[in-house]
Amino acid sequence: MDLGPALPLWAFPWPWAALLSLLWMALAYALALDAVRVYADLFQSAFDLDRWSLYEAVCWEKPSQSGWAEIVLGERLSEFLWRGMSEAPVRYRE
Numbered sequence: 001m002d003l004g005p006a007l008p009l010w011a012f013p014w015p016w017a018a019l020l021s022l023l024w025m026a027l028a029y030a031l032a033l034d035a036v037r038v039y040a041d042l043f044q045s046a047f048d049l050d051r052w053s054l055y056e057a058v059c060w061e062k063p064s065q066s067g068w069a070e071i072v073l074g075e076r077l078s079e080f081l082w083r084g085m086s087e088a089p090v091r092y093r094e
Contacts (some may be wrong), residue, residue: 051074054077055077058077058081060077060080061073
């Protein structure tokens with residue numbers, strides 16, 4: 001394939017364009033990671049503050065005590081919300 005006179009026009013600046021695009025991608029990736037870290041912190045704190053509201057909204061039984069009982073019940077609720085499945089029949093609170 002003969003590119004003729006067009007070859008010098010794009011072949012000469014190509015290394016600079018490639019370097020510039022790689023630097024831009026690295027900068028964009030770093031900025032995106034910073035934004036994701038902030039969002040993850042905010043999401044986690046919102047969940048920690050409002051998890052009891054989630055139990056109330058879906059009429060699910062709240063854990064009676066913190067610790068492992070809360071973790072197990074939270075995992076069951078997550079399984080139910082994500083997949084619609086639960087180990088035992090679901091008893092909604094009235």
